Structure formats: C-alpha cells, structure tokens
Amino acid sequence: MATEGVLTLDPRARRFLDLVNAATRGRSGAPELADLRRASAALAEFAAPAPEVERRSDALSNGDSAIPVRLYSPRGSARVELPGLVFFHGGGLVSGDLDTGDSLCAAICHLGRCRVVAVDYRLAPEFRFPTAHEDAFAAVMAVAAAPSRWAIDRRRLGVAGDSAGGNLATSAARRAGAAGVELALQLLLCPVLDPLARAPSRRELASGHLIEEATMERYWELYRVDGLAPDDPRVAPLRADFVGAPPALIHTAEYDPLRDEGALYARALEGAGIPVRHCSHAGLIHHFYALGAVIPTAQAALASIGAELREAFAGDLSWR
Amino acid sequence: MLDHADVVDSLIALARQFAPGLPASDALARSAPLREAGLTSMAAVRLMLSIEAAFAIAIPDAELTPENFATADSIEALIWRMRAN
Numbered sequence: 001m002a003t004e005g006v007l008t009l010d011p012r013a014r015r016f017l018d019l020v021n022a023a024t025r026g027r028s029g030a031p032e033l034a035d036l037r038r039a040s041a042a043l044a045e046f047a048a049p050a051p052e053v054e055r056r057s058d059a060l061s062n063g064d065s066a067i068p069v070r071l072y073s074p075r076g077s078a079r080v081e082l083p084g085l086v087f088f089h090g091g092g093l094v095s096g097d098l099d100t101g102d103s104l105c106a107a108i109c110h111l112g113r114c115r116v117v118a119v120d121y122r123l124a125p126e127f128r129f130p131t132a133h134e135d136a137f138a139a140v141m142a143v144a145a146a147p148s149r150w151a152i153d154r155r156r157l158g159v160a161g162d163s164a165g166g167n168l169a170t171s172a173a174r175r176a177g178a179a180g181v182e183l184a185l186q187l188l189l190c191p192v193l194d195p196l197a198r199a200p201s202r203r204e205l206a207s208g209h210l211i212e213e214a215t216m217e218r219y220w221e222l223y224r225v226d227g228l229a230p231d232d233p234r235v236a237p238l239r240a241d242f243v244g245a246p247p248a249l250i251h252t253a254e255y256d257p258l259r260d261e262g263a264l265y266a267r268a269l270e271g272a273g274i275p276v277r278h279c280s281h282a283g284l285i286h287h288f289y290a291l292g293a294v295i296p297t298a299q300a301a302l303a304s305i306g307a308e309l310r311e312a313f314a315g316d317l318s319w320r
Numbered sequence: 321m322l323d324h325a326d327v328v329d330s331l332i333a334l335a336r337q338f339a340p341g342l343p344a345s346d347a348l349a350r351s352a353p354l355r356e357a358g359l360t361s362m363a364a365v366r367l368m369l370s371i372e373a374a375f376a377i378a379i380p381d382a383e384l385t386p387e388n389f390a391t392a393d394s395i396e397a398l399i400w401r402m403r404a405n
Contacts, residue, residue: 016365022384023364027355035360042362294369 009255010283012295016046017285021208030218033094033125040095047103048292048299051110054078062138065122069139070098071150072109072116083114083313084152085187086140086172090163090287092192092219093132094124104162104290108187111306114313115152116160117143121168124223132223133234136168137175144181156313158185158246162289163211163258164219166191170237170245170265177244185312187249189305190258190286191265193238195220195230199260209255211286216257238265242272249312250278251305256286277308327375327399328392334370335392338363342392350392364389371395377402 009017031039054073059066074082085108089101098120109116121135140159147154161169166188173186197203197216206213220230233240238261248269252262259280266278281288281301292299332346341357342349359367368389372379377399388398 018381018384019365019368020361022381022386023361023368023389026386027361038360039362042360042366045362045366 008283009285010295010297012297013255013283013285013288013291016291016294017208017210020210030214033222036092036215036218037095040091040100043287044100044103044290046292046294047290048107048302050103050106053106053109055106060119060139060142062135065135067122067135067139068098068120070102070105070118070120072105072118073151074109074113074115077115077151079151081148081151081153083112083156083158083184084143084147084150085112085114085116085158085160086143086169087116087118088121088136088159088161088165088168088172089118090161090165090190090192091123092215093164093168093223094219096123096165101162101165107289107302108160108306108309111303112309112313114156114309115150117150117152129223129225129228130234132168133171136172140172140176140183141179141181144176144183156184158183158187160187160189161191162189163287164192167193167235167237170248171234171240174237174240174242174245177246179244182244183246185247185249186245187251187305187309188262188265189251189289190253190256191237191250191262192216192258193261193265194236195224196236199264201260202257205255205257205259209257209285211257213257238268242269242274245269245272245274247275247312248277249305249308250276251281251289251301252278253281253284253286253288255284256288258286277312279304279308327396330374331371331392331396331399334367334374335359335395337370338367350396352392353390354392355390371399375399375403 056071058069089096098118105116105118119139121132159169159173170186173183231239250266252259266276270276288298289302336342339354339357339359
C-alpha cells in the first residue's frame with residue numbers, strides 16, 4: 001500500500017483516542033459542569049513532566065476584582081529582563097485554571113526562554129460574556145503598563161493561549177493594538193475562533209477526537225448571553241478586523257476539529273498584512289502540546305514550538 | 321511469577337487511586353461498580369494505561385469495553401485473559 005505523503009494519525013495518538021473513547025462510551029447524557037471541570041483537571045495528568053522553572057503567585061486587577069496570576073521564570077533569571085508572554089489556559093471558558101495550564105506554561109517558559117504570566121481569568125457560567133474577555137484584556141494592559149514589575153522587556157511582550165485561551169489571547173492582543181498598545185507576537189495553540197463552527201473539520205472530526213462538538217456547543221451555551229451574536233467579533237476573532245493584531249505563531253493539529261478555523265485565521269491575518277507562521281502538526285490531535293506523557297511525538301512538537309518562539313523573540317525569525 | 325493474590329492486591333490499589341469512592345473493604349471493593357465510585361472517563365484512561373504498565377499487557381481495542389472496566393473483578397478477568405495469550 002502506498003502511504004508516502006498520506007498523513008495518518010500518530011499511532012500513540014490513536015491509542016490515546018481509543019482509550020478515551022472506550023472510557024466515554026456508555027456514559028449517558030450531556031456532561032455536567034462538574035464533569036467538564038473534573039475532566040479538565042484529569043486531562044492535565046497526561047502532560048510530560050514539567051521542566052524546572054521558578055513560579056511566583058501574584059495578582060492583577062480588573063476594576064474591583066483581583067485576578068490571580070502565576071509568573072513563570074527560567075531558573076536563575078531573576079535580575080535579567082526577558083521576553084514575556086501573558087498566557088490564557090484552555091477549557092472552553094468554563095473549566096481549567098492555573099494548575100491545568102501549569103505544565104504547558106512551564107514548558108513554554110523553559111523552551112522559549114521567556115517569562116510567562118498565566119492569568120486565572122473568571123469562568124462561566126458563574127461569569128458569562130464578557131468577563132473572561134475583559135479579564136484577559138485587563139491583564140494584557142496591566143502587564144504592558146508595568147513590564148519592569150515582572151522583569152519583562154516591553155518590546156518583546158506578547159500573548160499566548162491554547163484552545164479557548166487562544167481566543168482570549170488574540171482578542172485581547174487585537175484590542176490592545178487598536179488602543180495603541182503594540183505587542184510583539186501572539187502564540188496560538190489549537191485556538192477556538194468560531195462559535196458557529198462553520199469550518200469543515202468541526203463536522204468531519206465532530207466526535208471521537210478528544211473534544212466533542214456537543215461539548216463545544218455546551219461551552220458556548222454556558223458562556224453566551226442573550227443578545228450576543230455568535231459571530232460578534234468580540235467572541236469570533238475570524239469576524240474581526242485585524243487592525244492592531246500582532247504577528248502570529250499559529251499551531252494547529254491535523255486531527256483536531258479546530259484545525260480549519262486555525263488555518264483560516266492564519267490566512268485571514270496574512271491577507272491583512274500581518275506576519276504569520278502557521279504550522280499544522282501532522283498526525284496529532286487537539287491539546288497535543290500537553291499530552292507528551294502519552295504521545296511522545298507531541299513532546300517533540302512542543303519543543304519545536306518553543307524553538308520557534310525563542311527565534312521569534314530573538315528577532316531572527318523569517319516571517320513568511 | 322504473578323499469583324492471584326498479587327494481581328488482586330495491586331489491582332485494588334490502582335483502582336482506589338482513580339475511583340476514590342470504593343468501599344474500604346477489599347472484598348467489597350472488588351465487585352463495586354467503578355463509575356459509581358467516582359471513576360471519571362479521564363481517570364478510566366489513566367487506569368487503563370496503569371494496568372497495561374503494571375501487568376505488562378497490551379489491551380486490544382476489542383477488549384476496551386465498558387463491561388471489562390466495570391469493576392475490579394472484571395478487570396482482573398481481563399488481565400488473566402491477556403496474560404494467557
């Protein structure tokens with residue numbers, strides 16, 4: 001059988017999906033909120049062991065609300081100004097926290113030789129739209145206004161996010177840019193960009209690929225408010241104008257239902273004249289960057305993301 | 321060489337890690353439904369992977385059924401089936 005050039009699911013990723021699908025089979029009904037949150041926490045156990053970095057708890061504010069953050073620094077870098085990323089974890093804006101994003105943040109910090117400010121934005125349905133987006137924007141503006149507090153080099157400050165956190169990251173960066181606060185880059189890992197799920201991969205891979213379309217719909221129902229259109233540019237970055245958007249590093253996975261919206265976003269930014277590097281990771285699945293303990297090639301993919309980030313911060317990336 | 325008691329002891333210990341609501345008595349825990357004892361789907365994945373590692377078996381896809389992972393007893397039966405092959 002000729003397989004050259006034909007992309008297939010990584011065998012370890014397939015095995016992982018088989019296990020997840022077997023474990024999910026026979027469970028009836030839509031998952032409860034508590035189940036979604038437990039699943040988020042449990043999923044974090046499949047990340048490769050986090051590299052040794054320094055962590056510090058801190059807080060930012062959005063109006064009267066304190067937003068906890070966790071600062072990650074490479075070991076022994078206390079007094080040096082470094083590039084920095086304001087990071088937003090995934091989980092549908094409904095689940096996840098600083099702990100579920102911890103190993104990914106540590107890896108990005110270590111591999112990218114940068115500081116990471118991970119933001120514990122408020123979750124739905126306790127806090128619906130626009131709370132998460134407002135917390136994200138406030139966090140980016142606060143770090144940009146006082147970079148020395150974090151020993152971050154202001155000229156090399158960017159945002160990052162995975163899954164729904166990618167939506168927060170890119171939305172906050174665009175808003176900041178439009179307000180005259182320019183950022184160096186945005187790193188988006190398997191981002192959620194279209195609440196209407198129009199791209200073909202959302203249907204082709206709707207079930208059995210770690211993130212179920214039914215779960216995506218539930219996330220949206222828990223975050224939305226009456227009167228908010230699902231293609232409102234504040235929640236659908238694909239529908240936004242790209243004025244003020246920073247250069248983008250976009251990573252999608254071939255067997256991720258979110259694959260196509262990430263690729264469409266890369267093309268749309270490029271079309272608007274924004275420098276973009278887009279990598280579609282062959283054979284991998286949603287959340288691959290935090291599944292290194294069960295999918296060895298995912299660990300290599302994460303290392304390549306870190307190397308790209310380091311080059312981008314060093315300014316020697318040839319943006320295409 | 322694994323004997324029956326070794327398998328049961330290690331298996332119950334593993335199951336307790338992922339299904340915290342199992343009865344304290346091992347005898348009762350063996351036949352208690354794992355899902356009702358708090359085994360979430362992601363924990364079930366970790367349990368399956370731990371079992372493969374602990375008992376040096378590879379569970380084929382056809383055996384990844386809810387029935388095989390319903391209780392510690394059903395998992396034990398699966399382990400002996402796999403090791404017999």
